[in-house]
Amino acid sequence: MNSYRLYKLINQNADLKDKRHPMLDKNRFMKFLMIFMWLYYAAILLFMGVVMGLGMKHSYNGVAGFHVFDGGLLYLLIIDFWMRFTLQETPAQNVQPYSLLPIRRSFLMNVYLTRSGFSWGNLYWGFLLVPFGLISIAIPLGWGAFFGWLLGWWLLLIANGFFYLFCRALCLKHLAWLLLPATIHGALLAIMLLPDKNVLDMPCTLLMYGFLKWELLPFLCAGALIAILYWANYRLQMGMVYDEIGKKEEKEIKHATQFNFLNRYGKLGEYLKLEVKQRLRNKAVRMGFFLGLGFMVLLSGLMYFTDVYDNIDFMRSFICLYNYIVLGMMTLITIMCYEGNYIDGLMSRRESILQLLTAKYYFNVLLLFIPPIILLPLMIIGKMSVWMNIGYFFFTAGVLYPLFFQMAVYNNNTLPMNTKLTRKQGNTTQQIISTIIFFLPIGLERAATALLGEPWGYMLLALFGIIGIVTHRYWLRNVYRRFMARRYKNMEGFRASRNS
DSSP states (O other), X not given: OOHHHHHHHHHHHHHHHHHTOHHHXXXXXXXXXXXXXXXXXXXXHHHHHHXXXXXXXXXXXXXXXXXXXXXXXXXXXXXXXXXXXXXOOOGGGGTGGGTTSSOOHHHHHHHHHHHHHTOGGGGTTHHHHHHHHXXXXXXXXXXXXXXXXXXXXXXXXXXHHHHHHHHHHHHHHOXXXXXXXXXXXXXXXXXXXSSSSOXXXXXXXXXXXXXXXXXXXXXXXXXXXXXXXXXXXXXXXXXXXXXXXXXXXXXXXXXXXXXXXXXXXHHHHHHXXXXXXXXXXXXXXXXXXXXHHHHHHHHHHHHHHOXXXXXXXXXXXXXXXXXXXXXXXXXXTTTTTTGGGGHHHHTTSTTHHHHHHHHHHHHHHHHTTHHHHHHHHHHHTTSSOHHHHHHHHHHIIIIIHHHHHTHHHHOOOOOOSSOOSSOOOOOHXXXXXXXXXXXXXXXXXXXXXXXXXXXXXXXXXXXXXXXXXHTHHHHHHHHHHHHHHTHHHHHHHHHHHHOO
């Protein structure tokens, strides 16, 4: 088979991977929900593009409207970068299924890097850029200027995507590398927000104006940047794939913490030890935990040191909710997937699954005491309401966590606990539910506070949560019974996906 036919076959397999997922194939509602969410956010971007285009159609303080938009180039690229963490896999994560076939890994890496660069995701911002450009650029300056400007944006989004892939691969290697994009973006935001005048506004405007005028230098610079980031990704991810597939020998743990203080709780204490040790000893689980903790500190610090979100109620609610939900979501959305590695041992004892679920709930409720510590400075300076924290604390423990625990009934794919780069990823259903969990509580909060006022609206959320906490033994046993009703089907899935 020649390279072109092999390239087409790999592309075809990649396109069919999500379409043929068992959960989506059998659940028409999830298909409908995926399409709805895609269209919903596309409609928001389209609306913003039209409104901004009409608002900036004429000059703004003597400056053309598209120049004002282009001055915010870095803001859009930063937003695009961090949104990719929830949506985009690294190319190396797709290489593993082909590792036993007689296909050069260099060829596979080039295929997936090329797919990442030319993916449809890089065109999604077109729902914002196209209507804005048509109104602000195509009408006054012509189609040539519009297509040059649009092509420039596309090249910058491709470069931003390759920069994300590079940082994501480094973060999978060691979580400390998250400081690289955080430092770069933090420095850029500080330069743009702290001085009275944004000194990066003019360079960004001139760069995009060069694309608009079809000048050669901006296109050469963008092409060179893409080539450098492509080469850096290729070298980094090829080396990491070889190391991980080769299963390099790990160092032995010389000192193991026993957590003897949990012995007083019997079998429940043993499962609590298991939850703690998962986050301390297993690479994938530990990385997710510290990644969530890092994002909590980053968002809270951004709100504390800047005033960018001071007048945006949605972002205040989002940051508060994110801090309370992210640590639990890292493991609860894939609940039982890590346990699939040793599910046969868990099923050998009566009601061990119920005790495991109870321990998971207690442990994740204990984790909810971390967010108030991180958000305490914001509450002290008055940027975040104490009542909001109380509401989200109880609502997360009593309403959102029970929703996450429902996934224990349906999850049947084993996730490796130490493999980070080529590990299997969560399915689309889990990603959709995560998105819903992030935005549904905010809608309920805004409705409750609008109807009852700020303190009482948050107290209503807390009341719902307290009901869920008090009745946790009943709904946990319900989850356990439904899991046991599907135990043979789930165990078959865990075994089949354990070494795939």
